[in-house]
Amino acid sequence: MRVKRYVVNALPEALPMIRSELGKDAVILNTKEVRIGGFMGMFRKKKMEVIAAIETGAAAPAAATQPKKAAADVQRVVHAIQESKRQAAATATAVLEPPAPVVQTPPPSVPIASPSQSINRINEDLLEEIRFIKQSLKQLSMHKPEETRPLAIQALYGRLVQQEVEPVLIDRLIDALNEKLAVRQEVINATDTWSIARELLLDWLAPYSNQSINESARIVHFVGPTGVGKTTTIAKLAAGQSIKFGRQVGFITSDTYRIAAVDQLRTYANILNVPMEVVFSPMDLPKAFKQLEDRELIYMDTAGRNFRNELHVSEVNSLLQSSEQSETVLVLSLTGKTKDMMAVADNFVKYGVRKVLFTKLDETSVYGSILNLALQHELEPVFIASGQTVPDDIGPFHAERYIDALLGAPADE
Ligand SMILES: Nc1nc2c(ncn2[C@@H]2O[C@H](COP(=O)(O)OP(=O)(O)OP(=O)(O)O)[C@@H](O)[C@H]2O)c(=O)[nH]1
Ligand SMILES: [Mg+2]
Structure with a gap:
């Protein structure tokens, strides 16, 4: 066997070298990443080491002899397949059947296949084998192990x-x-x-x-796990709507669960000069809407809960009913764990939630969950919040900027 080592930038570079030096029958024994050069262990370059080998008897043949050799190879493969099938059948028979008693048996009554039928069957078997090998090769090339x-x-x-x-x-x-x-x-x-x-x-x-909160929705509910920034986000968006666009905004909060939650939203309501209603149960909602009937836009705050628990999701959902055009936005913090976010998203998607708003971009450099939630839960990101400052630290979601942050700089830059 002749073995040769190649050090290249990437595997495809090695293939023509192997083919021309060792011939088309050469096989790749191993590939691995190596680092070469550098100075005192620094500035070393990443390369790929490829070990290829060829049986000495099967040296690279001249082009003219290729067809003959290919035909001989096919014959050898056919022979090997037939032989292995014959042996497998014999073994299976030996394993499955008890030893036959030593008695004279009459000749079998089943018709014996004609020679042309046998050849057809062998051809079909061969085609089947070739199909299987092709399929396996395709799968292997699609799912190459990482290091190759x-x-x-x-x-x-x-x-x-x-x-x-x-x-x-x-x-x-x-x-x-x-x-x-x-x-x-x-x-x-x-x-x-x-x-x-x-x-x-x-x-x-x-x-x-390019999605945003539905403009025809007069009522927008904000739901999400504890402490993700729902109340702060409402203040940021309300400030934008009332200061930038001069819209008449109103607040409703159903967060009577946490002490001081009502006061937190009331503080923002006072600063922004926005009326606010508190609801303790779904029955209080009609009265609250009546009080805010002159408002163009109503933002409703809800209590943060453990929404991996579906019961809490159905509870909050009972507060989100309204006879008017409304929309619900799921608020999630990018500092959360992907698996937990997926579980929460799963529960809200069941109730028809389609929009998601991410907070705390400034506290992480890991952004995969936005892609995961969009592609796996069909949630549309509408805004991204990136800090605690009201009203500045929020902006619409930009797919291009997002993908650039997700991919970072190419590895060779
Ligand atoms: N760094 C950072 N902090 C944020 C962001 N958004 C909100 N916060 C902070 O997160 C903390 C919780 O914010 P809240 O608005 O009270 O969160 P919440 O979801 O209403 O919390 P509960 O009502 O208790 O569920 C506060 O300290 C906010 O200032 C953000 O985008 N970045
Ligand atoms: Mg809150």
């Missing part, structure tokens, strides 16, 4: 894992990327990989971006 992927794709994979993007979405993106790259022959660098990933993600996010 080109370096730029490995780096992108790492970035998305670190951003807590759901594994199923990462796999989908890498598959889509590989499909796009399959039509390109050259070795792909990180900048190109990042830009294709950006395009793909923007495309996927398109149905969920």
